[in-house]
Amino acid sequence: MNDIPADIIPAGTRLSFGGGLWQVAEIIATEAVMREALGGLWQVGISRLLADPAIRLLDAAFAPPPVAGPGASGSPAGAWRGE
Numbered sequence: 001m002n003d004i005p006a007d008i009i010p011a012g013t014r015l016s017f018g019g020g021l022w023q024v025a026e027i028i029a030t031e032a033v034m035r036e037a038l039g040g041l042w043q044v045g046i047s048r049l050l051a052d053p054a055i056r057l058l059d060a061a062f063a064p065p066p067v068a069g070p071g072a073s074g075s076p077a078g079a080w081r082g083e
Helices: 046-051
Strands: 014-017 020-028 031-036 041-045 056-059
Touching: 020 041, 031 046, 041 046
Parallel strands: none
Antiparallel strands: 014 020, 014 056, 020 031, 031 041
């Protein structure tokens, strides 16, 4: 079984391959359903997307990291003020 997490290439990521532009439309287990700019579909293993030297990542639809709340740094609340 493939141990690559499905969210390593999130839906919305755009790639260039074989002279075409592709976008990850959906992730199903360890495979990605790719949609070509001209309407074609391609289902491919995520491990192939990561290993194939001909595939180029154009951009990714990554979400910004969550904002940490007070005290999330491991310091007690108010420690930065010398309390």
